[in-house]
Amino acid sequence: MTTKAIHASRIFTPQEELVDCVIVIEDGRIIAVGRREEVRVPAGAKEILAPDTIVAPGFVDIHIHGAGGHDVMEATADALLAITAEVVRHGTTSILATTVSASRDETCRSLEGIANFIAGPNDLAPTRPLRAETLGVHLEGPFISHARRGVHLENALAKPSVALLEQFLAAAGGHARILSVAPELPGATELIDRAQRDGLVVGIGHTDATYDQAVTAFQHGARHAVHVFNAMRPFSHRDTGVLGAVLTHREVTAELIADGVHVDSPAIQILLASKGTDRVILVSDGIAATGMPDGNYRLGTFDVTVSDGVARNADGKLAGSTLTLDRAVRHVVGLGVPPIEAIRMATIGPAHRLGIAGKKGVIAPGADADLVFLSPDLNVKGVMIRGVGPE
Ligand SMILES: [Zn+2]
Known part of the structure; x- marks a missing residue:
């Protein structure tokens, strides 16, 4: 002992x-x-x-695609070891390996690899060098909007299909934790219901939903919104859309990419004023280029170019980030958020969303001793x- x-x-x-x-x-x-x-x-x-x-408790990143030159969809032990070792340098001690839209076969292959890694000896702490724990998978797509797909490949998107979701859930071997879906798509409510039967958190994202369509998703139990403002129908005072629904529904948590590039400061202020810091979750949306020099990288199944730390696809669209959660915390503190509240947005907030706040994201008896030491x-x-x- x-x-x-x-x-x-x-x-x-x-x-x-x-x-x-x-x-x-x-x-x-x-x-x-x-x-x-x-x-x-x-x-x-x-x-x-x-x-x-x-x-403070170690950071919990519920939306991260890669780091250290690797993407979670490579799904090899080497790739996942590199990613989980890199994020530790920035205070992150738990992650959800986040997939992007890809073909059924590619997605299933990635999910099986990640599930094997989680179940195998490679993810068992404690080991050195320190590595973040992979808590499960966040499926970002393929059930998302064509109009708001961002950099997700058009031919990789899929209509909501319970049968396809069940193949993904089986491939993930019980490790799927979050499903992102565009709620306006036909069949989305059945998908939301099915995901929750397996205990997944359903997030709405990459969505062109109207206010009413978003509220219908909340009525079916969706409780989370993926990288709010990004890849969402914009807000207008007579067509408030999905943003109007997210900002006014207290039970819904909102992911924020606080890197100073994805969301302008006044929009962050509006989000925080609407929801409070306890309902906003800092995520990195980090890709393979995180912790690496500028250059060319893969995000899931496609190529991105990183210049001055900003990742874009060939069309110039933002393609994930190279953000780390320590920097995200400092960014919101720079906007006036008290440091302890900023820390909550990267620790107990995401842990609570996943239903594991007794074990992760807190310093309390019974919790894992995942800690970050900060200046x-x-x-x-x-x-x-x-x-x-x-x-
Ligand atoms: Zn993402």
Whole structure:
């Protein structure tokens, strides 16, 4: 049994901020957290001092396609090891491997590879170098709108089909966690109902839905919106569309790509004012180029070019990002969001959406000891995953 005690000047649990506190970890789990005088540190515990440091839960990225030169749809152990090692450097300790629209066979092959990786020895923490845990899969497409497909390939889109979804769910071996769908497509409500039967979170995205079509999806249990503002029908005061529905329905969480490129600052302010920081989830939408130099990369099944860190396809459309969640947190803090709330948007927010907030995204007894050590200006100093680290 390995016991560690972290003495931190500040902890974002992140429901609250604790000062001069200790976190006790046993075999990769947090067993106690609190003020030094209140928490008994077991004899023989390895003591870790973290002065001038904010200790927060590791970031949970529910929308990421790749990093470190690899895309999740390669779905080999080598590719997934490279991706999960790269994101750790930026404080991310859990991810949902996110697929893009591709043919049925390509999608199934990728899902099987990712599922094998999750079930196999490669994804078992603790190991060194540290790697983020792959919590499951986010299926971004192929059931999305032609009009709002962004860079998803036209010939890879599919009409909502319960039969096709069931093939994907089988290939994912029980690891599918989020399904993105355009709710205005014929058959979308049956798809939403079917996905929820397997416990998936349904997000609406890449959508040209009207307000009423979006609300119908919410009535069927869709509770999430994928990279809000991007690849969505725009807002107008007499045709508020899907954005009007997302902004006014409190039960719906909204993904935000806060890289300073995908969404302008006033639009971020509108989103935060409408929904509150507790309903907005920071995602990277990161692609293979994350952590790599500018150049040519693959996103799923197509080519993208990265210049000055911005990824575009041959038509010049934004194609994912090279954003990391530490930078996203700093970006929204730069817009006036209190640091602890920004941290919640990358930790307990996404964990709560996935229904795992007792285990991930929090510093509390019973949670995995996935932690990020931050400087006062929110730069990553170190990471711990399931009690291993910091490194
Ligand atoms: Zn994406």
